[in-house]
Each structure stands twice: as C-alpha cells, then as structure tokens.
Amino acid sequence: MSKDVVVGIDVGGTTVKLAFINLxxxxxxxxxxxxxxxxxxxxxxxxxxxxxxxxxKEEQIDMSRVLACGVGAPGFIDVDHGVILEAVNLGxxxxxxxxxxxxxxxxxxxxxxxANVAAAGEKWKGAGENAENLLAVTLGTGVGGGIIAxxxxxxxxxxxxxxxxxxxxxxxxxSLCNCGxxxxxxxxxxxxxxxxxxxxxxxxxxxxxxDEIFEEKGAITAKDVLDGAKQxxxxxxxxxxxxxxxxxxxxxxxxxxxxxxxxxxxxxxSKAGDFLIExxxxxxxxxxxxxxxxxTKLHIATLGNDAGVIGAAWLAQETxxxxxx
Amino acid sequence: MSKDVVVGIDVGGTTVKLAFINLxxxxxxxxxxxxxxxxxxxxxxxxxxxxxxxxxKEEQIDMSRVLACGVGAPGFIDVDHGVILEAVNLGxxxxxxxxxxxxxxxxxxxxxxxANVAAAGEKWKGAGENAENLLAVTLGTGVGGGIIAxxxxxxxxxxxxxxxxxxxxxxxxxSLCNCGxxxxxxxxxxxxxxxxxxxxxxxxxxxxxxDEIFEEKGAITAKDVLDGAKQxxxxxxxxxxxxxxxxxxxxxxxxxxxxxxxxxxxxxxSKAGDFLIExxxxxxxxxxxxxxxxxTKLHIATLGNDAGVIGAAWLAQETxxxxxx
Numbered sequence: 001m002s003k004d005v006v007v008g009i010d011v012g013g014t015t016v017k018l019a020f021i022n023l024x025x026x027x028x029x030x031x032x033x034x035x036x037x038x039x040x041x042x043x044x045x046x047x048x049x050x051x052x053x054x055x056x057k058e059e060q061i062d063m064s065r066v067l068a069c070g071v072g073a074p075g076f077i078d079v080d081h082g083v084i085l086e087a088v089n090l091g092x093x094x095x096x097x098x099x100x101x102x103x104x105x106x107x108x109x110x111x112x113x114x115a116n117v118a119a120a121g122e123k124w125k126g127a128g129e130n131a132e133n134l135l136a137v138t139l140g141t142g143v144g145g146g147i148i149a150x151x152x153x154x155x156x157x158x159x160x161x162x163x164x165x166x167x168x169x170x171x172x173x174x175s176l177c178n179c180g181x182x183x184x185x186x187x188x189x190x191x192x193x194x195x196x197x198x199x200x201x202x203x204x205x206x207x208x209x210x211d212e213i214f215e216e217k218g219a220i221t222a223k224d225v226l227d228g229a230k231q232x233x234x235x236x237x238x239x240x241x242x243x244x245x246x247x248x249x250x251x252x253x254x255x256x257x258x259x260x261x262x263x264x265x266x267x268x269x270s271k272a273g274d275f276l277i278e279x280x281x282x283x284x285x286x287x288x289x290x291x292x293x294x295x296t297k298l299h300i301a302t303l304g305n306d307a308g309v310i311g312a313a314w315l316a317q318e319t320x321x322x323x324x325x
Numbered sequence: 326m327s328k329d330v331v332v333g334i335d336v337g338g339t340t341v342k343l344a345f346i347n348l349x350x351x352x353x354x355x356x357x358x359x360x361x362x363x364x365x366x367x368x369x370x371x372x373x374x375x376x377x378x379x380x381x382k383e384e385q386i387d388m389s390r391v392l393a394c395g396v397g398a399p400g401f402i403d404v405d406h407g408v409i410l411e412a413v414n415l416g417x418x419x420x421x422x423x424x425x426x427x428x429x430x431x432x433x434x435x436x437x438x439x440a441n442v443a444a445a446g447e448k449w450k451g452a453g454e455n456a457e458n459l460l461a462v463t464l465g466t467g468v469g470g471g472i473i474a475x476x477x478x479x480x481x482x483x484x485x486x487x488x489x490x491x492x493x494x495x496x497x498x499x500s501l502c503n504c505g506x507x508x509x510x511x512x513x514x515x516x517x518x519x520x521x522x523x524x525x526x527x528x529x530x531x532x533x534x535x536d537e538i539f540e541e542k543g544a545i546t547a548k549d550v551l552d553g554a555k556q557x558x559x560x561x562x563x564x565x566x567x568x569x570x571x572x573x574x575x576x577x578x579x580x581x582x583x584x585x586x587x588x589x590x591x592x593x594x595s596k597a598g599d600f601l602i603e604x605x606x607x608x609x610x611x612x613x614x615x616x617x618x619x620x621t622k623l624h625i626a627t628l629g630n631d632a633g634v635i636g637a638a639w640l641a642q643e644t645x646x647x648x649x650x
Contacts, residue, residue, distance in 0.1 A: 131482070132482070133482045133486075145582075147582065147583070149479045149481070150477055150479060150480065152477075154474045155458075155475065156474070156583055156585060157457070157458045157584055157586035157620075158584055158616070158620065159584070160584040160614070161458075161474070161582065161583050162582065163582065163614060164581075164582055166581050166614045167578045167581050167582060168574065168577060168578055168613075171574065179614050179615065180614075180615045181612075181613070181615060249493065249496065250578070252493060253492045253578060254582055256489075256491050256492050256493070257470070257486065257488065257489055257579055258472070258479060258486050259480070259481020259483055259485040260481060287496070287506075288493075288506070289485070289488060289504050289506055290505045290506060291483070291485070295482075
C-alpha cells in the first residue's frame with residue numbers, strides 16, 4: 001500500500017495535539033490528549049502511541065499507509081539523535097524519544113523543537129507561501145522563533161538556533177531575562193514585555209486609556225495596550241511603537257543577515273493583525289538594508305494551534321519521504 | 326582517470342587568484358592574473374579559462390582529472406543559475422558566468438559570492454575546524470560576511486544573506502553607509518570605521534598616541550588605533566572598545582539566533598590577532614545568551630589571501646563531488 005499519510009504531534013505542557021495529515025499537508029483528523037507529567041513525564045510517549053494507534057483504528061487508517069511521524073517538543077533537542085536533552089516543564093532529560101516512539105509505533109520518527117516545527121508549519125500551509133527562506137517569530141508569554149534557510153530548519157551546533165527572543169535589544173540597564181542575560185527582545189516585545197511597558201507608562205503618566213484600565217482592573221495586559229493603540233490613545237500608541245521598535249530592529253538585523261522572503265508573526269500578540277504589522281513594518285524598514293526593507297514580506301501567522309501538528313507532519317515527510325513540497 | 330583535482334578561482338577587482346587544489350583542500354599550485362576590466366569585464370572569463378588550461382599543461386595536470394571549478398566573485402549572484410546579477414567594480418551585469426566558463430573549460434562550474442566562498446575556505450582548511458555551523462566576518466575597507474549553517478552556505482531569497490556589515494548598529498544619528506542606510510556595523514567596525522572613530526577621538530581630546538600620529542601624518546588608520554591600544558594608550562583603547570562593542574553586539578545577536586560553533590574574524594583589522602579577540606570576546610559575552618557566550622569560539626582567520634581559492638574549491642567538490650569533508 002502506498003504511503004500517503006503522516007502523523008504530526010505537538011507536545012505541550014498541558015495538552016498534546018495530534019493529527020493524521022496527508023502528503024499535501026491537509027489535516028485528515030486531529031485531536032488532543034492530556035499531557036501526563038507525573039513521574040518526570042514517563043507516561044507521555046506511551047499515551048501518545050496508544051492514542052495514535054486507537055485513532056488509526058477508529059478512522060480506518062491502516063498504519064501501513066503511514067510514512068512517518070513528526071514530533072515537536074519543547075526544550076533543547078539533539079535532532080540528529082532524536083533525543084530531548086532537557087524539557088524542564090515536562091520533566092524530560094536525555095530522553096530518547098525517537099527510539100521509544102519508533103518502537104511503539106513501528107514507523108520512522110523525527111523530532112524537533114516546537115518553535116522550529118511551528119515555523120515549518122507556517123512555511124508549508126500557513127502564511128509562509130512555502131518560502132525556502134523564512135523567519136517565524138511567536139509573540140506570546142515569551143518570544144519564540146524558528147529559522148528556515150535554503151528550505152531547511154536551522155539548528156546550530158547545540159540545537160539552540162532560532163532563539164530570536166534572546167537577541168539583545170537593550171544594551172544598558174535592560175530588564176533581567178530568564179536566560180540570565182539583560183535586555184532580551186523577550187523582555188520588551190512578548191505579551192508580558194508589552195504589558196510591562198504599558199504599566200511603566202501608566203506609572204509615569206497616570207492619564208489616558210491605559211490608566212483607566214489600570215484603575216479598573218489593577219493590571220495592564222498586552223491586549224489593553226493594543227486595544228488602546230487601535231483607539232488612538234496617544235500613550236498606548238507610544239508603548240506599542242516602543243515594543244515594535246525593538247522587534248523591528250531585531251528582525252531587520254536578522255533579515256539583513258539572512259535575507260528571508262517572508263517573516264511570519266504569530267502568538268497571542270499577533271491577533272492584533274494588520275494594525276500590528278503596520279507599526280512593525282515602519283520600524284523594520286528603518287533598520288533594514290533598503291532593498292531588504294522593500295522586498296521582505298511581513299505576514300501574520302494563519303495556522304494558530306494547528307501550526308505545530310502541520311509542521312511536525314512537514315518534518316516527517318521532509319525527512320522520510322520524497323519532497324512533495 | 327579518477328577525478329582528484331578541482332580548480333578554485335577568486336575574482337577580485339585588480340587580480341584574479343587561481344589554484345589547482347586536491348580533494349583534501351591542499352593547494353597543488355596557485356597563481357594570479359591581472360583583472361582586465363576593459364569593456365565591462367568582457368575579457369575576464371576568457372583570460373581565466375586560457376590561464377587555467379595553460380597552467381594545467383605546464384603542471385602536467387590532465388584536465389580529465391579535474392572534477393569541477395568553483396568561482397568566488399564580488400556582487401549579487403544568482404547561485405542557482407550561475408549568473409552574476411551585478412558586480413559593479415567588474416562591470417558585469419546579468420552575466421552568465423557559469424555557462425560561459427563551462428563552455429570554455431569543459432568541466433562543471435559553480436559560482437558564489439566572494440565573501441561566502443572565503444567563509445567556506447576558512448571552514449574547510451582555516452580557522453573553522455570544518456564546523457558545520459560557522460560565521461565568518463571580514464574587517465577590511467568594509468565589513469563582509471558569510472554564514473554557513475547545517476554545512477551549507479546560506480544565500481537567502483535574493484542571494485543577499487551574509488551581509489553582516491549592514492546590520493544596524495547605531496539606531497539614531499549613525500553615519501550614512503554606502504547601502505543607503507545609517508548606522509551600519511560597517512561604519513564603525515571596518516578599518517575605515519575604526520579610523521574614523523580614531524579621528525573623532527583625536528578631534529575631541531587632542532592628547533595621547535593618536536594625537537601624536539595625527540600631528541605627524543595628518544591622518545589616522547585602523548592600524549594606528551590598534552597599535553595605540555596595544556601600547557595601552559587610554560584613548561586608543563577606548564576607540565577600539567567602542568568598535569568591538571558594536572561588533573560584539575552584532576555577532577552575539579547573530580550567534581543568539583544561529584548558534585554557530587565558531588566565528589572567524591578575517592581581513593586587515595584581524596592582523597591585530599589575540600589582542601583583538603580579547604577585546605571582542607568581552608563584548609560578545611555581554612550580549613550573548615550565557616551558554617552561547619561560553620561555548621562559541623572566536624578565532625582569527627588563518628588562510629589570508631588563499632581563503633577564496635580554497636573556498637571556491639570546497640564549493641566545487643561540495644556541489645559536484647562526493648562529500649569528502
């Protein structure tokens with residue numbers, strides 16, 4: 001029987017997303033299971049495998065049709081050997097996930113970092129227009145990223161490539177980041193970072209939309225900043241511009257060095273859509289080589305929560321199949 | 326007869342460097358010819374081909390032993406089609422160099438940007454320790470660069486990747502760069518940029534080593550700044566630190582994103598050696614993710630003028646041969 005299906009799996013801290021996906025990248029069926037983090041995550045992979053095999057039976061997908069399985073997982077990963085070096089929030093350490101999952105599913109498995117896999121998903125079926133050279137950045141609680149160059153995910157020597165959130169953005173007196181360094185992009189352009197800049201503004205000025213929100217709720221979120229800016233509140237616009245100046249600077253410098261065709265912006269903050277892109281584009285053009293500023297496309301991500309399973313499926317067919325892209 | 330030789334060619338504005346190189350990357354014989362730029366560079370490729378065939382006869386290298394020819398050339402290049410889109414200082418525009426040279430030499434030809442090819446040379450036989458993930462930066466009149474990731478030269482969508490010199494380093498009121506943008510790394514970390522910072526310092530302070538030089542020669546060079554800093558002249562050290570802060574910031578942010586194993590520093594300024602690396606390393610560690618700051622090696626380039634022909638040879642055997650690296 002011809003191999004016309006892949007499995008895409010996106011392992012998160014609370015749920016695992018799974019899907020059977022055809023070689024064109026269309027989701028045939030998708031579902032979720034709970035992430036069982038007990039005993040250092042030792043049950044997760046068995047749960048996954050059982051769930052995949054059950055779903056195959058249920059959907060009458062013969063496993064002999066399945067070419068391979070791709071997995072996106074958080075943390076540091078040795079992609080060549082299929083080992084999760086460390087995934088703190090799952091409890092995994094030096095965990096041979098590829099070997100384990102191959103034994104349980106009896107198909108080839110490939111694993112990569114979740115942010116890289118999401119970038120691949122957007123490249124294949126999302127806002128990435130199947131570009132061979134693409135940057136993806138996720139503005140969520142933190143700032144994540146994935147780099148695709150020459151059609152391949154870039155890993156670097158220790159699998160740490162794509163850590164766009166830890167580009168230094170503020171040279172002096174920046175806020176301390178989880179990575180141990182100061183002034184990371186993540187401290188000013190993530191949802192958390194934008195909220196913090198909003199709070200700083202409120203504390204300094206005590207007027208306008210953000211001040212009203214703060215009086216009412218005792219807190220400021222990134223969404224409040226974006227809502228205020230959309231309504232034209234001057235201080236909210238200022239805060240957003242500050243965040244986008246940092247993001248535009250970092251992305252322009254990456255683009256100056258990597259010359260991507262498209263940069264895809266995802267994560268919760270990206271829900272602000274075209275409004276966000278406009279603000280970002282202005283800053284991006286300021287810091288990009290003129291030709292790169294003109295030609296690089298900035299797009300909002302389109303796959304949402306499906307980016308992970310689709311990207312994992314891309315990885316599976318890229319690694320084990322004929323390139324059908 | 327087995328294919329055990331490649332030709333490496335490095336086309337420059339005044340001379341063309343050529344070499345026969347074996348598959349281990351050892352130079353068998355190397356020589357130079359004058360770059361004839363008359364009539365928009367229309368004689369250059371014929372000159373090259375004639376010279377290669379003559380030298381082969383002279384050295385008794387049968388052309389049937391030659392696997393392929395690699396060429397490094399300045400300007401924008403469409404690597405996939407072997408076309409020089411524009412090389413201003415040679416006069417070439419939409420020039421099908423690969424096709425022309427293949428017709429003349431009767432062997433496969435591959436062409437890439439000269440900075441990328443030099444990076445490949447340092448990777449293969451120079452300071453790069455054959456690292457699959459490497460950045461190369463050349464501090465000369467300008468700041469050039471090449472990026473190798475996952476063992477491949479990164480080109481980007483328009484062949485502009487690796488333009489490290491045009492990373493924006495100064496956000497506001499930076500000097501105007503040839504690229505049309507302000508505050509590029511090149512304006513502060515090239516030989517020209519360091520000299521300019523030195524001159525600024527002299528004009529501000531009018532004391533110390535650099536002032537003496539300026540009084541004597543009416544000018545300041547990058548070498549003067551490096552010499553002064555080596556002798557411990559306070560203002561010269563300050564100027565060097567300023568340049569290395571910019572370079573360290575740019576390289577750390579690239580390393581935060583690309584996780585290279587090694588960064589190779591070449592070009593005239595790199596002749597300052599370990600002294601330069603020490604100053605750079607301090608700044609690099611300031612702006613790098615702690616683990617990347619600790620693990621990324623900073624090395625001075627070792628191949629000098631041979632980097633181009635050796636890198637071109639690497640490219641030839643990488644493209645047309647079995648990977649012998």
